[in-house]
Amino acid sequence: MDCDILVIGAGILGLSSAYHLKMRNPGKRVVVIERLSGAGQGNSAKSAGGLRNVFTSETNFLLADSGIDFYSHLERDAGFDLKLHRNGYLWLLSESQYSSLKKLLDKMKNRGIETRLFEEEELKRMIPDLVLSFPSGDEEAIMMGLEPIHVGVFGPKCGGLDADSLVKSYESMFLGMGGEIFYNTEAERLVLEPERRLDITGEPFVWQKSLVNGARTNLGEIKADTTIVTAGIWSEKLLNPIGFDVVNKPKKRQVFVFKDLKLQNLQELKGLNESEALPLTLLPKAGIYLKSEASEGSIWLGCSDHLGREFEVEDDPQPEREFYARNIYDVLVKYFPCFKDLREVNMWAGHYAINTVDGIPIVEPAPGMIYAGATSGSGLMKGDALGRIVTSNYMGEDEAELYGGRKFKVSNIGISNRKVAREGFVI
């Protein structure tokens, strides 16, 4: 099989890239291959589905903010049901955290990122189940180093959507334009060939310009003028053998789901958002966050741990009940006692594809190919912008036009001429 553009991986990045590539190059044959049996069944499906535009890095802001706008457009104008909501993000910060972030918050405001500040009293009123401070003799709180909550920083343009619905929307738009997707088709190896074949055994030699020319798959070789590698944490397996570094490390992440009458109050909050649901709320300790999933009346909970969780690709990562019980629970019930003795009704695990250098995604070309990845836990919200940047990269444009018309310099998130600010508002 031959095609013009071969996209490897039908996760959010692959499908958004395929869609934008096909949209702007309708005459080209664009083929997506995916080792699993459906769209977004790798790590896209494992996402907590959060959307936020509150970032200190201009790059992250542009990528995510335009994505939120595009997804709203898909729902509003194109009739897709993405289960989009704007419940907001709420960072609960201790006094010391707030003072170290204050300058960044001002900077973000100047850039046009809306945030609201809630004082202790407001937080108490709006989230009656939240405990903001602990009695001075609370030994557990002291032992765990828990600080009282001083303020809440609220991002009203933040929220979430259903990852599966988003991925399926791209799939259907891409197929509708005549794009092709082959599921159960695994790229085993990229094909590296000389730019000008001489028909001498052993090509390509080091003195030849070599390029990627498609992939060997379980269905045979698929030749392509351009290969888009958007295989998430599995990209490394394809790109290592041709000496290309993905700068992308897998890091296991888990989501635990709770549904209980005791949590009912968290779905009936006044004053924070229209849905009266708990925003995606970040505790001041241990990277723990929780959010209301109103469509199923549940609370989702996750935890971004750092030093101590190894980098390793697992094809079927399993959630660890013990991780919740031993690591999250004790902190959680201090701030939200309503979780006391509750047990998860569902849980799963996936991987972030982390750029450990600066935490910002990468779109980098090499001869015959473009790699996009290292989404570092925000691939869903940045997926649309990244698909457009991949497309501009393919078309030789210096600047991509993001949804809404803002321009983005393509080389800024490449490797060779990278120009990004490290993110200061990490989750």
Add this chain to the structure above:
Amino acid sequence: MDCDILVIGAGILGLSSAYHLKMRNPGKRVVVIERLSGAGQGNSAKSAGGLRNVFTSETNFLLADSGIDFYSHLERDAGFDLKLHRNGYLWLLSESQYSSLKKLLDKMKNRGIETRLFEEEELKRMIPDLVLSFPSGDEEAIMMGLEPIHVGVFGPKCGGLDADSLVKSYESMFLGMGGEIFYNTEAERLVLEPERRLDITGEPFVWQKSLVNGARTNLGEIKADTTIVTAGIWSEKLLNPIGFDVVNKPKKRQVFVFKDLKLQNLQELKGLNESEALPLTLLPKAGIYLKSEASEGSIWLGCSDHLGREFEVEDDPQPEREFYARNIYDVLVKYFPCFKDLREVNMWAGHYAINTVDGIPIVEPAPGMIYAGATSGSGLMKGDALGRIVTSNYMGEDEAELYGGRKFKVSNIGISNRKVAREGFVI
């Protein structure tokens, strides 16, 4: 066994770090462990031993230039025989290569990096065996895309030394101060512990600050207040399991050695350097370089190939005669016909530890440890400066003082606040 500082790896980086740490902290117990049976037997031993101060990146220049000065000092003032020489580096450039590098060369000159420019006629006179251009009907040259040599850029402060002698010098200086080295001692795993132990099973929890506290080895656990991870391409194996990314990819590199009467002329060149020996000379094609190894009357030859050589750690990488015969030979004999039909008398292979992001080394701390690596093919020349930077990092100093008194901001080659310019003069 307990110590204050545990250094993992007795290559150039480990021994330089150990030496400078012990020198500035004579009261501390500094222990080096090494899985092999002697110093520098990993990739330090595989080095071609080149030294250059000609870099476009200010960072690289400072690291290497001060290293050359220190190694000269070791020979001149401390009586170590490092087989140091200043035969120079000679970049043979085509017209297009020269014009794209011209600005960078001017910039380097302004920074005080001495280079000399040799025109075609001078090159012909000084290196009679070098072919600078090919007949217009030379089909092989056309097929291989070989361009005529337009100029030679010569770096007179560049040269080389014997890698083994350098490593052994650091070893003896370190041991002389009371440092300890345990060979045949392999670090199997870093020990991660909570900063404040609570004696609850399962520590460290995510809400605890955790830190590295030594390593588990085949000789048992070695506890250390600070662990220095300088294990080259093997650092990843130690640091992945605690979630720390080395940003360092292994890339196989080979050296082929030639000794033949036909190469005698290359040891008797007039006008380039005092030894009358071939400088480390880089061909304009395919990353091929060769240098005279005067002490053994041989020519060493290597090739830095890029796309097409996979990233993979091999514990005992083997040189490939075929790689020379099929990839280097055809280009080499065009520029240096004296290599015609010669066969190597020796060859070996090792790995570069490449920072694919910017090509510049990394020294990054994490709780209880400091990682130094990603030397990207220039660990020998930068080893001394990196050892000093590791030491300043350990001592909490913002700036390291390199040999000769120049200051170097420690965080500039960290990950979190990295501030480096990508190198434009790559080999």
